[in-house]
Amino acid sequence: MQPLTTALTGRTDGIVAEQQAGMTILRSVHVKPHRRLFYLNSYGMAQAWRTLGEPNPGQHLWGCIELARLGYEVAMPEEPVRGRFFNYRRQDFKHLRFIREWLGRDGILYSAHTVVFWAPLLAAAGLLRCPVVTLLYAAGENLRFTRGYAGVIAMTPAAERRARSLAPGAKIAHLGWGVDLPLYPVAPYEPRWFLSCGKTRRDFSTLAAASAAVATPVRVINTSAPAGLMWPANVEFVGTMRPGSWEAVSFRELIEHHYAGCTATLVLLENDPTQRYAAGFTQLLEAMALSKPVIVTRTGAIPDEIDVEAQGCGLFVPPNDPKALARAMASIASDPQRAAAMGQAGRRLCERHYDMTRFGDQLHGFFNKL
Secondary structure, three states: OOOHHHHOOOOOOOEEEEEEOOEEEEEEOOOOOOEEEEEEOOOOHHHHHHOOOOOOOHHHHOOHHHHHHOOEEEEEOOOOOOOOOOOHHHOOHHHHHHHHHHHOOOOEEEEOOOOOOHHHHHHHOOOOOOOEEEEEOOOOOOOOOHHHOOEEEEOOHHHHHHHHHHOOOOEEEEOOOOEOHHHOOOOOOOOOEEEEOOOOOEOHHHHHHHHOOOOOOEEEEOOOOOOOOOOOOOEEEEOOOOOOOOOOOOHHHHHHHHHHHEEEEEEOEOOOOOOOOOOOHHHHHHHHHOOOOEEEEOOOOHHHHOOOOOOOOEEEEOOOOHHHHHHHHHHHHHOHHHHHHHHHHHHHHHHHOOEHHHHHHHHHHHHHOO
8 A cells, every 4th residue: 555655745735834822823825814714623623733744634624724725714722621620512611712802703613513602602692793603413413502603514414404403594504524535545455354443332242243253354443342342253453542642553554554454344333213423424434535345334324424335335234233244244255346346436436525625615615605
């Protein structure tokens, strides 16, 4: 597989970062800034910017790089201090003064998780003039002070329906998501093991039972699997965090060593019939971008967003069904030519729609309509 270092060229060219009032502010050196944006997430975006060269994928900046290229000044705070009085869903409190003074009337407060509380409250009361925009992933999220939101970005059809029921007065757009495609090189299909590397709401019991029924090796990379689960002999489990990290492997190791020999990526989720969650979205897009076929549990909000069977990039399996999963794994493993074609179809889908350039362009268009 092509080394990731060769894919880094140009990803941040033309963007400068400076420190101001405890923020990291991105701007283009080629386009005169025409709008300001304050970006808040559940984790420190400034750190995400600094680690791009390690490398790490730029999609976790949720369009900020692309917006900076389009002429936005993007302010990002550091990782929040998670002390005794830290409140995950009220992270905007400490930044309110900066938001009001730096954004003014025309800037945008953009939250990629529902972690704002005071900004929509003030906006609803007429005390904050800039548009407040948040992002919803699925049907299980809530918004407070919905009259204070100028816009809601939906990542899935379930999220769009939820947004329209919660905030009928806001502008709403279903934009999907995407990956930082240059960091996902295409490699020959060389199947050696199945790979499961997601961690949120994963169905480890079904995976363990299905793995025992197939002969193909399986790699599981996860730091939150149940400690007492018995894995069969053909499963290699990687579950210890690296020192100073919340991950078991680095992004480079994941792409170059684990995905490289992937027969298919297993996106196996706990049953979620009401589409409360969009778990598995990141892993699904990464696998597709790397031209790997996918086996996905037909549950939650993801199947309505990407029908992997209709798109020709993978197979669905019902939730809580080890036998169906084992049959799907055997089907993929027995026909490498078909599996390789599935992977190529997934890559083409990412190139057409699920990439960050498209996401950034549509985000810009949405902001212009607020």
